[in-house]
Amino acid sequence: MRNSRLRSVRVALAIFLAKIRLALSNRVLACVFRLASKRSVSRICHQVRVALMQDFVPYHVGFQHVSRETILAHHQTMVATELLTNGREQVVLIADGTYLFCQKSSNNEFQRRTYSQHKHRHLVKPMIITASVSIWESS
Incomplete structure (x- = not known):
């Protein structure tokens, strides 16, 4: 996972952790993190899940x-x-x-x-x- 012009890796991980810990809707998370739409939150969470499964899970779990x-x-x-x-x-x-x-x-x-x-x-x-x-x- 790389930084993009819309978000950093750090912000993407923060969005993902907030999503799984607080169970907030994508619309609320988009508002909190100042993203354009709830679809952006969904895409970011998907990217973080894929990155964790590729780069973290095989080496640590x-x-x-x-x-x-x-x-x-x-x-x-x-x-x-x-x-x-x-x-x-x-x-x-x-x-x-x-x-x-x-x-x-x-x-x-x-x-x-x-x-x-x-x-x-x-x-x-x-x-x-x-x-x-x-x-x-x-x-």
Whole structure:
């Protein structure tokens, strides 16, 4: 992603983060960031998503971004190795499925999809796989 005459990379990322964090409409974001139309906001968000998927995700998220040897050498504690493995060459991964509380959203579809009738709250339950020294492998 490059700077253009209408916006910088920094502003594009700010628009994208405001969109996902605040759930504001494209029209409101266009007004806040002084853009010509809501279509500009939509195009910028699409460009940021594509750039993140090309330049960030492959190098920082998922199983392919770090080798087994790197996890063994730098991201596994001695305590995890001694307690949970039979030998030195086994990798310890932790799978965590904790519930996360979601604040009330103006998006009605999101509200309906996240409501838990058992817990009587709006929740999401991501499955996070991590090494013993907080390097995310997958979510």
